[in-house]
Amino acid sequence: MKKIGYILLLMLFFSNMVFAQKEANVDNLPVREYTLTLKEEMVNKAGKEVKGMTVNGTIPGPTLEFTEGEYAVIYVKNEMSVETSVHWHGMLLPNFMDGVPYLTTPPIQPGTTFKYEFPLKQSGTYWYHSHTMFQEQSGVFGSLLINPKEKTLDYDKDLVLMLSDWTNEKPKNVLRNLKRGNEWYQMKKGTSTPLNQVISRGAFGAQLDFWRQRMDGADIADVYYPAFLINGEESIDYTQFEPGEKIRLRLINGSASSQFWLTFGGKTPLLVSADGQDVVPVAHNKTFIATAETYDFIVTVPQKGKIELRAMAQDGSGTSTATIGQGKLLPAEVVSKPDKIKMMQQMAKMDMKMGAHALKFRPKKDERYEMKKEYGMQMDDMEMGHDKMNMKHSESTSDKAEMKHSNMNPPVDQTGMKKDSTAMVGVNHSKMETKKKMNDGMQMDGMDMFS
Ligand SMILES: [Cu+2]
Numbered sequence: 001m002k003k004i005g006y007i008l009l010l011m012l013f014f015s016n017m018v019f020a021q022k023e024a025n026v027d028n029l030p031v032r033e034y035t036l037t038l039k040e041e042m043v044n045k046a047g048k049e050v051k052g053m054t055v056n057g058t059i060p061g062p063t064l065e066f067t068e069g070e071y072a073v074i075y076v077k078n079e080m081s082v083e084t085s086v087h088w089h090g091m092l093l094p095n096f097m098d099g100v101p102y103l104t105t106p107p108i109q110p111g112t113t114f115k116y117e118f119p120l121k122q123s124g125t126y127w128y129h130s131h132t133m134f135q136e137q138s139g140v141f142g143s144l145l146i147n148p149k150e151k152t153l154d155y156d157k158d159l160v161l162m163l164s165d166w167t168n169e170k171p172k173n174v175l176r177n178l179k180r181g182n183e184w185y186q187m188k189k190g191t192s193t194p195l196n197q198v199i200s201r202g203a204f205g206a207q208l209d210f211w212r213q214r215m216d217g218a219d220i221a222d223v224y225y226p227a228f229l230i231n232g233e234e235s236i237d238y239t240q241f242e243p244g245e246k247i248r249l250r251l252i253n254g255s256a257s258s259q260f261w262l263t264f265g266g267k268t269p270l271l272v273s274a275d276g277q278d279v280v281p282v283a284h285n286k287t288f289i290a291t292a293e294t295y296d297f298i299v300t301v302p303q304k305g306k307i308e309l310r311a312m313a314q315d316g317s318g319t320s321t322a323t324i325g326q327g328k329l330l331p332a333e334v335v336s337k338p339d340k341i342k343m344m345q346q347m348a349k350m351d352m353k354m355g356a357h358a359l360k361f362r363p364k365k366d367e368r369y370e371m372k373k374e375y376g377m378q379m380d381d382m383e384m385g386h387d388k389m390n391m392k393h394s395e396s397t398s399d400k401a402e403m404k405h406s407n408m409n410p411p412v413d414q415t416g417m418k419k420d421s422t423a424m425v426g427v428n429h430s431k432m433e434t435k436k437k438m439n440d441g442m443q444m445d446g447m448d449m450f451s
Contacts, residue, residue: 029071029119034064037077038084038130038140045166046227053080053130053138059232060162060254061128061142068123068149074116076108083107086116087131088144089292090276093118100131107132123148124276125250125294127162134171137256145250146276153272153281155246155298159238161322163289163311165225165255178222185224189317193340203341206348220315220338223257228313228320235321243303247324248272252294258313262287262295265308265330269297286333288314301325308332 025031036055043052043059055061066072078084085107087099097118101107108114123146130140143160167174177184186192198207227234241247249269253260263286271284273296281298289295289311299307306325309332313319316337323329 025071025117025119027119029069031071031073032066033073033075034062035075035077036061036086036142037079039079040081043139045229045232046168046225048168050168051138051170053135053140055140055142059139060164061140063143063145063160064128065145065147066120067147068120070120072116072118072120075113076116077113078108078110081110083109083132084135084140085131086128086140088116088118088126088128090124090126090294091118091144092121099128120146122146122276124273124278125160125252125296126276127252127254127292127294129254134175134256136254137165137167137171137174141254143250143252143254152278153248153298155248157241157245158248158250159241159324160250160252161230161309162232163251163253163255163258163260163320164229164232165223165258165313166227166229167223167225171256174223185222186219188224189315191220191315191317191340193344198341198344201341203345203348206345209348210344219340221258221313221317225258225313225318228255228258228260228311228318230309230311230320230322233320235323237306237323239306239323239326241301241325243301243325245301247299247301249297249299249309249324250294251289251297253289253291255291257291259288259290260311260313261335262289263310263312263332263335264297264299265332266302266305267300269299272296272298286335299324302330304328305330310334314338 041054042049085099085101098104126144129136183192268283268285270281272281305328306323309322
């Protein structure tokens with residue numbers, strides 16, 4: 001019996017080597033080929049020439065368009081001085097082609113070309129980006145547009161809108177600065193909460209509470225960006241569309257660390273897809289898009305005027321805009337900036353005790369649970385049955401737009417609350433049930449994900 005086990009194991013090992021690693025075009029699917037050439041170049045995205053990384057000479061790189069059922073062959077030519085990789089975000093593909101260096105795929109050394117190949121088993125809006133160091137922040141990213149075998153949605157043209165954030169610093173230095181744990185970036189972008197303001201608004205108690213727990217103050221985004229971009233520009237006009245044409249806007253958040261509020265001028269657009277998955281179409285305007293997410297909206301070019309699309313960074317530190325059509329501007333709603341001092345007061349009211357785990361050096365195994373009980377967030381309002389949550393979850397999996405976890409995550413992640421506290425588990429997985437409770441229990445300005 002033992003022998004058979006060994007033989008099976010051996011077979012598994014070899015089958016992995018032969019099939020999983022290099023799956024060729026065994027079904028003779030029609031091949032579509034692209035070449036992406038990565039270069040280090042000087043670029044000016046925010047008023048200063050700095051070293052960036054371009055894909056076929058631009059940031060972002062080109063849109064790679066395919067049709068479901070085709071076989072993608074993508075050559076990645078590394079003409080940079082450093083190694084690289086390309087990860088195909090959201091794509092179903094053989095593990096070896098996933099493009100995570102040292103884990104699934106070998107890194108692409110300078111001066112070499114790597115051939116990615118995989119069958120296209122899905123349709124929708126996706127994107128690609130380097131998975132090496134900070135190369136995505138430097139510019140190595142672009143979009144993937146995969147048309148379905150049969151068209152199911154009614155629209156005339158596609159327009160990919162790739163959101164990103166840009167820094168004139170070396171991305172490595174951004175991380176170094178963050179690790180120092182000061183408020184340098186908050187001051188630079190004017191989102192810090194000066195103590196005199198905190199005191200004058202009666203929030204000093206809340207501030208003390210934060211300090212005691214080793215937190216600076218309420219915060220939403222860590223990095224200062226001099227520019228936020230749509231298709232590489234701070235503002236961009238698409239005048240080529242005719243009145244009456246239905247345009248499928250494919251929004252992708254390809255930023256390194258920013259999340260955006262999207263608002264549209266003109267008639268309310270039709271949200272049709274999220275993360276490459278079609279959803280039941282719903283008229284929807286103000287939408288929160290987290291890093292790496294994609295949303296597709298169908299808009300109709302108005303008879304008179306052009307639609308404005310605004311993408312405001314969640315902390316209100318910047319906005320990029322695009323317009324679709326010609327003539328008078330149909331402005332998009334301007335989302336108000338979050339009130340961070342108020343947020344801090346509201347958070348302090350929740351009586352959470354952050355950092356307790358960190359205060360104790362090497363806690364014993366069981367102590368963790370005791371500490372969680374004692375120091376975890378005390379939010380009775382938010383406690384709810386998991387059974388109920390799970391049920392909700394399975395009932396509405398088809399409606400992805402409603403269930404996106406990220407809709408819930410921002411208030412959790414960005415405020416630094418512990419996600420693993422028992423009370424929050426249910427919250428992460430629900431929207432509808434929590435919505436009311438959230439609004440009652442922990443309303444935070446600018447952090448309301450449901451409006
Ligand atoms: Cu990714």
